[in-house]
Amino acid sequence: MKEERYDVVVVGAGPAGSITAKKAAEHGLDVLLIERNQEIGVPVKCAEGVSKEIERFIPFDKRWVCAEVKGANIYAPDGTKVVLTEDKMKEVGYVLERRLFDKALAGEAARAGADVRVKTEAYGLIKENGYAKGVSVRSMDETERIYADVVVGADGVESNVGRWAGINTRLRPSGIEVCAEFLMCNVDIDKEHSEFFLSSEIAPKGYAWVFPKGEDRANVGVGICGDASSEQHRAIDYLRAFVRSKFPDGKILAEMYGAVPVCGVIKESVADGLVLVGDAAWHVNPLTGGGILYAMYAGEIAGEVIAKAVQENDVSKKRLAEYDTRWRRNFGKRLDMGLKAKEFCFKLSDKDLNTLAHSLAGVKIQKLTTEALLLELVKRNPKMLFGLAKMLL
Ligand SMILES: Cc1cc2nc3c(=O)[nH]c(=O)nc-3n(C[C@H](O)[C@H](O)[C@H](O)COP(=O)(O)OP(=O)(O)OC[C@H]3O[C@@H](n4cnc5c(N)ncnc54)[C@H](O)[C@@H]3O)c2cc1C
Numbered sequence: 001m002k003e004e005r006y007d008v009v010v011v012g013a014g015p016a017g018s019i020t021a022k023k024a025a026e027h028g029l030d031v032l033l034i035e036r037n038q039e040i041g042v043p044v045k046c047a048e049g050v051s052k053e054i055e056r057f058i059p060f061d062k063r064w065v066c067a068e069v070k071g072a073n074i075y076a077p078d079g080t081k082v083v084l085t086e087d088k089m090k091e092v093g094y095v096l097e098r099r100l101f102d103k104a105l106a107g108e109a110a111r112a113g114a115d116v117r118v119k120t121e122a123y124g125l126i127k128e129n130g131y132a133k134g135v136s137v138r139s140m141d142e143t144e145r146i147y148a149d150v151v152v153g154a155d156g157v158e159s160n161v162g163r164w165a166g167i168n169t170r171l172r173p174s175g176i177e178v179c180a181e182f183l184m185c186n187v188d189i190d191k192e193h194s195e196f197f198l199s200s201e202i203a204p205k206g207y208a209w210v211f212p213k214g215e216d217r218a219n220v221g222v223g224i225c226g227d228a229s230s231e232q233h234r235a236i237d238y239l240r241a242f243v244r245s246k247f248p249d250g251k252i253l254a255e256m257y258g259a260v261p262v263c264g265v266i267k268e269s270v271a272d273g274l275v276l277v278g279d280a281a282w283h284v285n286p287l288t289g290g291g292i293l294y295a296m297y298a299g300e301i302a303g304e305v306i307a308k309a310v311q312e313n314d315v316s317k318k319r320l321a322e323y324d325t326r327w328r329r330n331f332g333k334r335l336d337m338g339l340k341a342k343e344f345c346f347k348l349s350d351k352d353l354n355t356l357a358h359s360l361a362g363v364k365i366q367k368l369t370t371e372a373l374l375l376e377l378v379k380r381n382p383k384m385l386f387g388l389a390k391m392l393l
Contacts (some may be wrong), residue, residue, distance in 0.1 A: 003146075004147065006115075008024050008031045008150045008151075008306055009031075010032070010154055012155035013035035015102065015278065016295035018108065019296050019300055019303065020152050020154060020298075020302045021033040022114065023303020024114070027303065031114035031115065034120040035116070038119045039103075041102030041106075046292070047095075047221055048097070048098050048213075049094070050292045051094075065094045067094070069212065073196070077202075078357075095211045117139070121138050121139075123135075124136040125161065125164035126147065130272055134151060135151055151273060153275070156279045157258070161276065169276070169280065169282075173226030176259050177225060178224060179224075179257065179260065181255075182220050183253045183255075184218055184219075184247060185217045185253055186247075188216070197209070202238060203238055205228040206222065207222075220246075220250070226259075260279070260289045263286065263339070265339075275302050285338040294331055305322045305323040306323070308322075337371070355381070356377055356380075359377070
């Protein structure tokens, strides 16, 4: 069997993998980034909404942006609309074209010196003396062993790499949001706001979304908690019902299914010779299901720490734990709070949600963040949200 050697092999060319590869290559390491699909960024499994904070990671190109969003409309079960806008326009966001964006990120990794290979799937971990030492890969009909000092599992929500290394990445149904999404055209949408619909009828333990993608196009999706899904009550069933009532004249241009880990912080994200980043390490806000930015933060930290560890010739779990500590310090608290807020919100009835929406009538929330919204709600409904207040304050 053919064999090759790199300092680092990164499995998965989503945002987490590409940023990790870019950073490690920038620090002078020999990096290989592999992707099982034939085209990076395809198929898209994302609603593609992200805050402008994303601009800090790479020189940003407006060609990756389908729509610039000035705020969010949130609809309570009785249709009451809460509008979130920000006067200073700091944290409002973009709806990306991820098939372009993900490719551009992988291109950045390549320009920094990483080798990139598509249609190359990792199917096993090479281990020696308890250390990850590389991956076995399949490319077309050929198999190969790729040796590396550090293996990076950036292989998304279905991550196998972590499991192969003995890290518990198993997700319980209550820890997954299962999603169905249509890219639609001919839909009458608010072009400047992302929209969220809350109701146990529309999306139990979840929400429906409409993210504008320019002109008459939008990503229209439903995400429900895994333990709310059953035969006849799958995310796709809720999505079809939502689309029938909201966009009867809409046309479906693409259809996709996916899942998001929404279970809070993972216990461990490193092993001897191995690091997990992005969805593979559950780097997603459990309340919103957003993970693009966290994947990129984690990738930056991972690339830096891996570079130092390889250069020091110590890729032990103990040395790589610097990555684990730094991402927890950076955004672990936000994930933790997101989980608590999600669990609290799941207990609210449709009637409670209506009451909360009414309490915000006429209020302008200054910051377009979930934290700002929750704080405002707590301020207006201290008795009802006493439990949530204890978590947030
Ligand atoms: C329906 C839906 C809507 C979402 N909407 C949003 C949103 O609006 N905003 C937001 O911030 N987040 C959103 N997310 C979450 C977001 O998509 C993820 O958090 C983000 O893509 C994580 O990036 P990643 O690089 O960790 O994983 P991914 O983007 O999933 O990339 C993993 C890559 O690894 C590859 N791979 C897997 N196994 C192997 C293997 N064995 N060998 C080689 N390659 C492999 C995969 O093909 C894939 O390309 C959404 C998710 C879903 C499912």
